[in-house]
Structure formats: structure tokens, C-alpha cells
Amino acid sequence: MVNIYEIAKKAGVSHMTVSRAFNNPELVSEKTRNKIMKIANESGYRPSQVARSMRTKKTNYIGLILPDIINPFFPEIVRGVDDYARKDKYNVILANTDNDYEVQASLVEMFLSRGIDGIILSGIAGGKKDTELLNNIIKKGIPTVLIDRYIPDVNSSYVITDNFRAAYDATNYLVGLGHERIGVISSPQKIKIFQDRLRGYKAALNDNDIVFRDEYIFEGDESISSGYKTAKNLFTKYDDFTAIFAMCDFMAFGIYKYCRENNIIIPDDLSVISIDNIYTSAFLTPPLTTMSQKKYEMGYSAAKILIESIKKNKIPDTQLVLKAKLIERQSCKKVK
Amino acid sequence: MVNIYEIAKKAGVSHMTVSRAFNNPELVSEKTRNKIMKIANESGYRPSQVARSMRTKKTNYIGLILPDIINPFFPEIVRGVDDYARKDKYNVILANTDNDYEVQASLVEMFLSRGIDGIILSGIAGGKKDTELLNNIIKKGIPTVLIDRYIPDVNSSYVITDNFRAAYDATNYLVGLGHERIGVISSPQKIKIFQDRLRGYKAALNDNDIVFRDEYIFEGDESISSGYKTAKNLFTKYDDFTAIFAMCDFMAFGIYKYCRENNIIIPDDLSVISIDNIYTSAFLTPPLTTMSQKKYEMGYSAAKILIESIKKNKIPDTQLVLKAKLIERQSCKKVK
DNA sequence: TCAATAACTGTTATTGATAACAATAGTAAC
């Protein structure tokens, strides 16, 4: 690859003038600039980002760490991040962790060593070690934004859904259809945002004078298979639920599977509502009614918050809470 | 961030010894090495990848260009790429193009300027400009591997499914169930791999002494909505198909939607088979019978081919063809 | 005991850009 000195030589100027022609064109006379640009084009010259990063201490890379891109919750987030980032000439380094703490930690090491400008962490679990890791990153002064998670006592930026409200609205919708016995297929309660969803469920019941029962809560792990298993548990213990509130679409997929295999007709025998609205939920039979999370916007906003703070050279401190929206399809029905 | 000189100073050695301790530990005495490593750890020293890249002309980055990560065909590929890459300490830069040629070209520019070590191109359309772009990259000596595409007359590496065979097997499976009037919802025939699929369909008909009819082919664009529209076209023109072969799962999703809205029962009234096996196809009602493409393996192998060739410092020249596998679910039925 | 060799460690140059400061030329004002 041709470098800045060769271009300078061909154009009969110093390399600094070439550098300026690219980075501060207003400092170079139009005539010189045109000449330089012409020669640069002809020679296929491109300023080396590596050399530039060496000097400026900025790489224009942001790291995006998530559990598993195969989970359909994430691609839209990734797309949002990439779209915003590229507008500003940043590139996204994607990495999957499978929620493995060691992997997460080694990725952060790798990113630091690469001098990336900021990190977006999606779906970090929030245990003790995660908290420690996050604190460490923040202490090092690397701008970081969380997506779909927040960690109490850690002062970091994040973008989340109003989870309390989403669960409240979902539950309220079911109650509005006449349901009173509503089971919950819950995501792990050790994670803060799922506690918020449970609180939303409780609050909605309470506001409708329905008694909350702890034994109606069945906890899974966010996978389809755990939705299936948990539904099975639920139905072996009780057979009189008229509705289920699942905390994520994936677990609703598992419920659908269980119901199909056991001749439980959705929505005639059972209403199902969940939270997420992943891309294929509309194509289940019946199409899934769900609280749509603004996944693309979460990614887009997180990238915006991150990159703006990188440019201002300060740690981001924005907390953004987005509203979920009820997508009424056909998995819920009025109870007789 | 602390640099190599500070570590050298603290350890009472030259910076080269520190460099060697990290890169060629066998050249440094155990005693010195341990001391250096201890000090490096305590100081939180990490060799700067940027400076290293500056000198070695290798960045350990690979670029992954694809149309749209939201399309469920791609996440598994991405996962495969990332998994292989990270084993070898490479990181993946992800970028979406929406099949826009300009975006594609500017990404390639960006990647070149960043000095990435290789490119994986997934789902490149294959028109004249794409061919030109690809030829350009190859001419520059940047290792490149295509996924799910190959371009005639361009001598590049690729990883694809045996598309002829996949379509042949799908069609043959339908014929085996007694179907003779089999419509095709086709992906764009300007793309080579889809021509191969059509040839597979024809060959299977031919081998079973069924006459091929051009007017049974309806071309869509790989989206769900085009599957829907194309199905509509098909059913307004004909009402006696017993089966449809869709060239991708997404278009099968569209067919399902059309059928649900028009009281056509799958598989009683219509058998549907397709190619892909994206993650949620198993959760349609009825679960979709489809030829599973080894998406994860495609990504993994492409990364392997690419990175191995990067390490050997030569252009990759491997063409890998993977077999698709029939996943028999419940969308196809014996015809009476 | 000394030369030859092996095992380590060090010095200097280099990578391709930008930062900081220096210098020059040209123009306007006095």
C-alpha cells in the first residue's frame, strides 16, 4: 500500500500538506488540495487508520458484546448499533459470550488491548462477577453502555424498556379480557429487569383486585426449551389457568410447542401474551400477541449515547427508558 | 495506558525483552520472563494491538459483509465466523449492506483503510458491479471468501450448499409423497445458486417422468412479503397445485400467511417444502419441512479457510460445497 | 585454558500517520 510520503513526493509538497488535505482541507489551498486528491485517487491511496490510531489514540471501533446473536432478540439491536455507528464512521466489533463470564472478561481484555473507543454490553447477566467486571471497565474510563440491563449500585449508562410498565400492560390486557387465573413463565429473577416485570404483573393484579399467588410463578431461563419445560411443569400442577404471561417470546414459543403436543388450543383454551416481539412471532399460529420492545431503537440509541460521549471525551451518563407497545395479534381471547 | 518501556524499566530490562516475553517467550529466560509477566500483570499492561499492527501489517481483524443481520439466515453464519475467528484471536467487524452496491463498495474502502486481514462476503448479489468489486478486492490481494454465493468467471474461494442436490432432494421428496403438480416459489434467478436450485427441481421432475412447465415457476425476492405475494399470484392463476417448493424458508413463511388467510390447510390441502431451516421454522404450525443448510458450518468453514490463508500469506482458493439435509416435519403429506 | 557455540539481552531503525511548532509568502495598513 502506498503511503503519505509517496503522495507528498508526487505532488511536490510535504507529507503534512497531504495529511491536512485529508483531515483539515480548509487549511490547504484549493489548488494544492485538488492536485493532492487527484494524485491520491490515481495512486489508490487511503490514509492508514492504524497509523492514525497510533497517533490519535482513537480507533473508531466500538465493541458489541452479547450472549448469542442466534437469539432473535439481538439481530435488530445489532442492526441499530451498526446503522448509527457507520453514519459516524465507526465500525462494530461483534462478539458472543454465551453468558460465560470468562469469555466476557477475556473479550474486554482483547478490546482494551485493541484500543477500542467504547463498549456496548447487551444481556450481561448481572451477577457479582459481572458487576465487578463492569465496575472495572468504568474505572478504566472506557465509555460503556448497557442494553436491556441495568445493574444496581453501578453508575453506568443504559438503554432499557420500561419493564414494569410492559408487564403491567400485558397483565392488564389479559385481565381486561376477563382472565383472572394468569400463570407466569418467568425469566430468571436474579436479573433486575425481570424483577421489574414481575412487579408490573403484581401491580396490575393488585390494581384489579386479583390476589397475587407466588405459586403461579414458574421460572425458566429464556430459552425455547425452558419455555416448553416450564409450561409442562405448570400444566402438571394446575389445569385451570386461562392465560399465561411469558416474560419473553422465546419462552412463548416453548409454550406453543407444549400446547400443540397436548391439544391445548391457543387462544380458545389458553391465552398467551409475552414480551419482545421478535421477528418471527407474527408467523406463529396463532400469531403471538406480545409487548413489542423497540430493539432496533435500543441498539441505535445505545450507539448514539456511546459515540457522542466518545467524541466529547467523557463517560456517558444517560439512562434511556423506552416504552414497549402492545401488538395485538391472535393469541389472546376473551374469557367466557 | 502503560507502555512497554515502563514495564521494561520496572523490570530492569530492555523493552525488547518485554516484547519477546510476550511474543517469543522461549527466547527469554524463565526467571526474567516471570519477573516481566508479574510486573506486567500488576501494572495492567497489555501490548497495544495498534502499535503491533503498525509494525507487522496485520490487524487480526476480518470483515464480515452481509445484506442484513435481521434476516434469520445470517445470525448462525455470523456465529460460526465469530467462533472460529476468536479461537485464533481474530475479531470480526460486522457490516450490513441491504444489498446496496454503494454501501458495499464504501465498506470495502473502509476495511482496506483499516488494514483488515481478510473479508467474508455473504449474500453478495452477483450483478455486474458486484463482480467488478470482487475482482478489485482479489486484485488487491486481500484474502476473500464468499458465503452462499459464487460468481462465474471470478476465481474466488466460497462456501456454498450443494444447491442442485438440495432442490433435487426436496422435489424428489414431494414426488415420493405422490405429488405431481408442484409449484415453485423461486428466489431471484439472476443469482447463480438459485439457478442451480431450479435445475435441481427440473432434474428431479425429469427423473420421475413428470413434465416440467415454465409457468409453474413464480419468482419472488427472498422476503416474507414476496412469498406472500407470489403465493397469491400462484393461487389466482392455478388452484390445483398439491405442493409448493419454496426456495427459502422466509418465502415459505409468506406462503403460510397466505394459506392461513385463505383457509388453505397445510399439509392437508397443500404440502410445502423449502430450503434453509432457519431457527424458527420448527415453530410454525405445522412445523416446516425443509432442507437444512449448514449455516453455522458455512460461517465456521469460511472463517477457517480465510484465516488459514491469511496465516500462510496467500490468497485462499478453496471451494467448499456442503450437503443440505432433509428435515422432515409436518408441512408435507402423502397425496391421496 | 581458550575458542566455539548457545542462550540471552540490548541498540537502533522502522512503521504511517498527526501534533506542535516554525517558517515563509503575500497582502493590507500605516
Added chain:
DNA sequence: GTTACTATTGTTATCAATAACAGTTATTGA
């Protein structure tokens, strides 16, 4: 004609590492 200023361009140092080569010990064998 000199000064002051602006616009433009140039020189040198710097960023943090590795490459290439040079040196220094330590060890071995005759």
C-alpha cells in the same frame, strides 16, 4: 517602505510496538 497579520506550507518529534542486527554472558569441548 516597514510592520502586522493571515494564509499556507514545512520540519521535527512522537505514538508503541516489532524487525534486524549486534552484543554479552555462560557453557561446552578439545
